[in-house]
Every structure is written in C-alpha cells, then in structure tokens.
Amino acid sequence: ESLKMNAAFFICTDYIGSKRLYWQNALQALRRTNPNLSRLSYDEMRNQLFNIKPQEAFRKIHEIITTMNLTLPEGTEMMTEEDLTNLHRKGFEIYSHTKSHPCLAALGKDEVIEEIEASMKVIERILGSKVTRILAYPFGREETLPPNIDETMQDLNFEAGLIVKPSFYDLRKDGRYHIPRLAVDRDDSISRFRMKKIIPLSLK
Structure with a gap:
C-alpha cells in the first residue's frame, strides 16, 4: 500500500489467524x-516428507523433534480473517493457495479438488462475495503437480x-494453468524485489 502497488494475496486457509508453520518452514526453522542438524539430515528429512500429506509430515517432524531432542521456534502469526477483509476492502485481490499447502502430486484427484474447493469456500465466506x-x-514447481492438473482446473x-x-509468460507455451510467477522471499x-519484476530470467 505504501508503494502504491497493486497486489494479490494467495491464502492457505487452514493457517488463517494461526501461528502454525508450513511443514517445510518448520523444517527450515529446525x-x-x-546446529547439530547436519545438512545431510535436513535433505534426507525433506525428501522423505515432500510427497506425503501435510498432517503426516507434521507428525513425522514432531517425532524427529522428540527423538533428536530439538526445539522448534514458534511461527509468526498468519493473517487473520479481519486482515483479509481489510485488504479486500482496500482493493487488493485475495486468491487461493489451497487449504493446507500439500504437494498436489501426492494426492488423488478427489483430494486435490477438496484442497482447492474447501479453500475457495472459506475465502468467499470471509469476504462475503465470489472471488x-x-x-x-x-x-509451484511442475514436478509437484499431478499430470491431470489442467483437466482438474x-x-x-x-x-x-x-x-x-x-520466465516471462508465453500464452501459447504456458496456457492458462502454468503461468510463471516469481517467488518473493522474506x-x-x-x-532485489524490483529486479525480480524487471529481469526474471537473470534470477534462475
């Protein structure tokens, strides 16, 4: 708002108003x-957790914490329903980032639909309108998507x-369901944020 820029917010609805971390953020925080968690251990754990459901990933992370006597810092508070309503009222767009942030390739088609549709229902309830x-x-990577994602969408x-x-968007190559976006990190x-807007090809 202070930069007078348009913006869209993509929301994982299971995390609204909570201090829960995504499992991958929890692993990064660990x-x-x-320091006693070696890089090898981190990579091994990430690979084991990647293709399972978020709830199961969190269960395994807490097993790791208990077994290795580690500590997990508390996450920062996610946006609340009131935050989303205020952003929407100011003209910012609110879209879906699924319900629980799973690797969609690890889910069946019905589970993918549930993740997407459930999040849409929550967002529309909060905003009081269709989005x-x-x-x-x-x-966001191609390998994390199921092969039938275009059909499902x-x-x-x-x-x-x-x-x-x-990459820049190419309608003929990317279609409607594989539009490139750049990750913006905290x-x-x-x-660097301005560079990402101007020259994305230099930031591979």
Whole structure:
C-alpha cells in the first residue's frame, strides 16, 4: 500500500489467524536453530516428507523433534480473517493457495479438488462475495503437480494457475494453468524485489 502497488494475496486457509508453520518452514526453522542438524539430515528429512500429506509430515517432524531432542521456534502469526477483509476492502485481490499447502502430486484427484474447493469456500465466506478463481499451486514447481492438473482446473472453472518459474509468460507455451510467477522471499530487499519484476530470467 505504501508503494502504491497493486497486489494479490494467495491464502492457505487452514493457517488463517494461526501461528502454525508450513511443514517445510518448520523444517527450515529446525535447521536454522539447531546446529547439530547436519545438512545431510535436513535433505534426507525433506525428501522423505515432500510427497506425503501435510498432517503426516507434521507428525513425522514432531517425532524427529522428540527423538533428536530439538526445539522448534514458534511461527509468526498468519493473517487473520479481519486482515483479509481489510485488504479486500482496500482493493487488493485475495486468491487461493489451497487449504493446507500439500504437494498436489501426492494426492488423488478427489483430494486435490477438496484442497482447492474447501479453500475457495472459506475465502468467499470471509469476504462475503465470489472471488476470481485463480490458484497459486503449493511449492509451484511442475514436478509437484499431478499430470491431470489442467483437466482438474478446467473442471473447477478456474481461470488461471500459477507455477514458480523465472520466465516471462508465453500464452501459447504456458496456457492458462502454468503461468510463471516469481517467488518473493522474506529476506528479499526492495532492490532485489524490483529486479525480480524487471529481469526474471537473470534470477534462475
């Protein structure tokens, strides 16, 4: 708002108003705060957790914490329903990032539909109106998407799906459901954020 920029917020509805971490953020936090967790151990754990459901991933992380006597820092508070309502009232767009941020490739089609549709229902309830059906896929990489994602998105009447890819958009190549987006990290400076807007191909 202070930069007078348009913006869209993609929301995982299970985390609204909570201090819960996504499992991958929890794993990163463990890595940062526990020096005895070797890089090899971190990579092994991430690979084991990647293709399972978030609830199961969290259960395994807590098993690791208990077994290795680690500590997990508390997460920062996610946006509340009131925050989302205020953003929407100011003209910012609110879209879906699924319900629980799973790797969609690890789910069956019915589970993928539930993740997407349940999040849409929560967002529309909070805002009190229909919202444009645009989805930013969790993780965002092509290999994290099921092979039938285009068909599923079309069946659900979604207008667009966004992947993480340092590239300019090509309608003929990318279609509606593989539109490139750039990851914006909490550690990005304003200058790096501006660079990402201007020259995405240099940031692979």
